[in-house]
Amino acid sequence: MIHDNYGINEKGHLTVCGADTVSLADKYGTPLYILDEDLVRAKCREYKAAFEKYFPSGSRPFFASKALSYVGIYRIIADEGLGTDIVSPGELYTAIKAGFPTDNTCFHGNNKTDDDIEYGIRSGVGYFVVDCKEELYAVNDTAKRLGKVQKILLRLTPGIDPHTFAAVNTGRIDSKFGSSIDTGAAEEITKTALSLDGIKLCGYHCHIGSQIFESEPFCRAAGIMTQFSALIKKKYGYEAEIINLGGGFGVRYYDGQNEPDTDAFIKEISDTIRGVCEKNGMKFPVVFMEPGRSIVGAAGVTVYTVGSIKTIPGFRTYVSVDGGMPDNPRYALYASRYTAVIANKASEPCVDEYTIAGRCCESGDLIGEKMPLQRAERGDKLAVLVTGAYNYSMASNYNRIPKAPIVTVSGGIDKLTVKRESFEDLTHNEF
Ligand SMILES: *Cc1c(COP(=O)(O)O)cnc(C)c1O
DSSP states (O other), rough: OOOOTTTTTTTSEEEEEEHHHHHHHHHOSSSSEEEEEEHHHHHHHHHHHHHHHSSSSTEEEEEEGGOSSSHHHHHHHHHHOOOOEOOOHHHHHHHHHTTTGGGEEOOOOOOOOOHHHHHHHHHHHHHHOOOOOHHHHHHHHHHHTOOEEEEEEEEEEOOOOSSSSGGGGGGSSSSSSSSEESSHHHHHHHHHHHHHHHHEEEEEOOOOOBBBOSSSSHHHHHHHHHHHHHHHHHHHHHOOOOEEEOOOBBBOOSSOOOOHHHHHHHHHHHHHHHHHHHHOOOOOEEEEOOSHHHHTTTEEEEEEEEEEEEETTTEEEEEEESOOOOOOOOOHHHOOOOOOOEEGTTTTOOOOOEEESSSOOOTOEEEEEEEEEOOTTTTEEEESOOSSSGGGGGGGGGGOOOOOEEEEEEEEEEEEEEOOOOOOHTTOOOO
């Protein structure tokens, strides 16, 4: 199996965290998201341990909760002692509802509204990651009006192309996010930030992209950011306390992808920062990073029930399932590749490559194409692996399909943590 938390039991059924996915599908219905809580916690600990080893005290990982946002996940993250990233007032609300300590959050987004800013400051958000000058003034003005001084980081674009899919490539100069170092905008906004008294500039942030498998782009970004900090120190006498290098650690979705080793990655990044600091007579800054996908991705499995199977001679065989783009829009959006297994025949060999289709009235509603699978029949349970990130958080009600529930598993014991939406929920806000 592509990750160690997946297995096959004596019945030949796919297991996750020791739990039988077929039994869970029978118990809770399909489509069903299953989340391996033990793996989520293990990933949190892996990051925390590496941070403690290689970065100065105060450094910590922040879980990028856009990857998976619901009340229960914030409790797990808080319990493990990580911070969390939020990108919208809805995520902030959910975190608050879970009792998440708001002073351990970073508030992101390229266009926070005045209401968002006020809600964030009133709620005690730890750090606003300020995207541009208009927002800088807006945060400053609101903080002053509320009689507070808001801690901020400035989002910068270090001009790096980490060779990933264009839509998730956000560190280049041409980006809707942040202020560019190369164009001088970053220096300009830093100067302004230092002149305002409703905010406290704590440092800089960048996020270069997603699904990055090599350490090189991160090290380059770390080098550029630290170098920028050195330049500002030399010119203006301000030394950043914090450098936040964003998220984007790659996760294996199918055989052949080589996942980065967290410890080695963090060490390389640490060595890069230390080198620049020593050369410029600076203190090693506190380092934040923001893993999202790599915390929850491999922990998730989606289980469906197989319906129609349609062979079009000379073309392909479609295996249709009772979910699709409403619970996983990533193939429709980015042609993202997944691994699938017939969960009740997991020990049988794959017999052919199939196209897995969803149930929406939309030809693009596919979970994947050319997917090797065991012989599929109506009524089988089909599991798609590594769906913990950007599935539930991107789910919609397209075609009025109620959102699937989330069951978490810990020590082999399952617990319903998000209830399946009802038809009544669908019309709840409608007059
Ligand atoms: C999306 C995002 C992340 C998380 O990215 P992953 O690829 O899920 O690790 C972190 N920080 C920011 C600012 C982001 O936009």
